[in-house]
Structure formats: C-alpha cells, structure tokens
C-alpha cells in the first residue's frame with residue numbers, strides 16, 4: 212500500500228529542497244543525495260524502476276577519482292553495482308552491467324555518453340555535493356565529515372588536478388617538485404622517512420640535464436591518497452607512484468596489464484573477474500613485492516596504514532584494441 216504523500220516528509224525528516232543539494236540526470240539515470248547517501252535511479256531493461264544507494268562519503272571519493280583521472284583506463288566501478296567504462300572518445304555509465312546476478316535478472320542498464328556530457332554532469336555533482344571541510348582525496352582521518360545538509364563547498368579540493376611532470380622530475384621547468392618547495396609537511400605515517408637528497412656531481416655543462424631526487428621524501432609529503440602521479444614518462448611507460456591509506460574507493464577494471472610495486476608498508480588487494488564480479492584472488496603485498504594485474508580482472512586495495520605504491524602503466528592508446536583483437540595478451544606472462 213502506498214503511504215499518503217505527506218507521510219514522506221514526516222518519516223524522512225527534511226525534504227530534498229531543505230537539504231539543499233541539487234539532483235542530476237544523465238541519460239535515463241537519476242542522481243540524488245541526502246544527508247547520508249547518494250541514490251542512483253534507472254529503469255531496468257524491461258521497464259521497471261530500480262534504485263541503488265551508496266554511502267555519500269564513499270560515493271564522493273569514487274566520483275572524485277573518476278573526474279580527476281578523466282575516467283581512467285577501462286572501468287571505474289564505484290562499488291559492485293555502478294560505475295563507468297572509458298572508451299576514450301565516449302564513456303559508459305552502467306548499473307549492474309558487471310554484476311552477474313543483476314545481469315542475469317535483466318535489471319542492469321548501460322548507456323553511452325560523449326565524454327564532455329558525462330564530465331560536466333560529474334563535475335557539477337562533485338562540486339555541489341561536497342561540503343566545506345570534506346576532501347574526497349584525503350584519508351578519512353585527515354578530513355572532515357561528508358554528511359549532513361549542504362554546508363558550503365570545497366571547490367579548491369575537488370578541482371585539484373593530477374600531478375603531471377612536464378619533463379624529467381627536478382629539472383628546470385619541471386613543476387612537480389614544487390610540492391616540496393611549498394613545504395608540504397611530512398605525513399604522520401611517514402615520520403621515519405629520511406629527507407636527505409642524493410648528491411649530484413654532473414660534469415660541467417650538464418648541470419641542467421642531470422638530476423636525481425629522493426622519491427621517498429617526495430612521496431612522504433603527499434597530501435592525497437589513491438592518486439597516482441605521473442612521475443616519469445618514457446614513451447608509453449608511465450611510472451605513477453602514490454601514497455595509500457584506507458581503501459581505494461573504486462574497483463578498477465583495467466583494459467590492459469598493470470603492475471604494482473609495493474614500496475613500503477602493506478596493501479591487501481581483492482581481485483575479481485571484471486565482467487561478472489566473481490572473486491578471483493586476494494593479494495597481500497609487503498614491501499618489495501611486485502604484482503601484475505591481468506587485463507581481465509578488477510581490483511580494489513586496502514591499506515591499513517599509509518603506504519607507498521608504484522603503479523606502472525602501459526599508456527599506449529593502441530593497446531586496448533590490440534588486446535581486443537587478440538594481438539596483445541591480457542596477462543603479463545604466458546606459461547606453456
């Protein structure tokens with residue numbers, strides 16, 4: 212039996228308007244936030260209304276990565292139900308398309324959007340739904356609460372761009388090491404990381420072409436978590452170190468092989484089949500461990516204390532199509 216219309220406001224407290232957040236549409240998906248949750252709605256393939264609910268803090272942390280990374284490589288799953296798939300010129304938003312139970316029940320939906328359209332909706336949603344004092348890139352212990360009615364915003368935090376080295380880090384005109392120059396403090400989790408820099412003795416005339424820096428000291432000052440920076444780019448080989456604490460707020464379904472090198476501390480990974488979501492492996496990584504994530508898996512990391520991770524990506528724009536055609540492998544090595 213339907214409740215009388217006026218019961219709604221009695222039982223749910225404030226109305227959406229009073230809470231102060233905007234609602235959004237993307238194709239046939241609807242997005243609404245209240246004090247604790249993001250609600251995503253759609254019509255199933257056979258026309259029935261369905262909805263999905265996520266904790267708003269987790270939702271904003273996932274949305275922040277998707278926006279800042281330009282939809283990343285392959286799939287960004289916010290949780291086992293919703294997420295995006297990057298086709299580089301367009302992006303899918305999907306609910307249940309990589310969840311075997313929902314897919315076999317026929318209640319999933321996937322729609323494709325031009326990159327600009329989905330980016331604009333996501334950017335506006337992230338800005339409107341992020342309250343003053345909450346930084347979706349920060350570790351949960353280092354930021355305020357995402358909950359409650361709308362309180363201001365945090366535009367500076369949600370529009371910070373991924374750090375990209377223009378040239379070899381530390382050389383003239385490279386901007387990355389400015390983080391150090393700005394004097395960002397060493398994170399509490401890395402108080403024991405030595406801050407001394409390597410000695411350099413370039414031959415006369417090569418002073419502006421030879422450089423070395425202490426990567427551990429650089430990373431120890433990172434203000435964000437789960438945000439790989441492009442620290443070296445050699446053709447399509449991207450070295451992307453990052454500092455991690457709490458959990459990667461997305462399950463990444465890569466469209467190519469990706470390597471992890473655990474530089475310090477510990478990360479536990481859940482790996483699952485990227486199409487069905489069926490669990491595949493638990494990978495416990497300790498300092499010095501390396502792992503390769505095959506292109507058919509999705510993965511989510513858990514870092515009990517702040518740790519340093521080097522993510523190594525092959526950024527070739529052709530690789531995804533080579534894998535689709537069977538010309539490149541989905542795994543890093545094939546054993547006969």
Ligand code: PHB
Nearest residue numbers: 436437438439453463522
């Ligand atoms: C990944 O999905 O591979 C990933 C993303 C962000 C990180 C680390 C790993 O900080």
Ligand code: FE
Nearest residue numbers: 463465469510
């Ligand atoms: Fe990944």
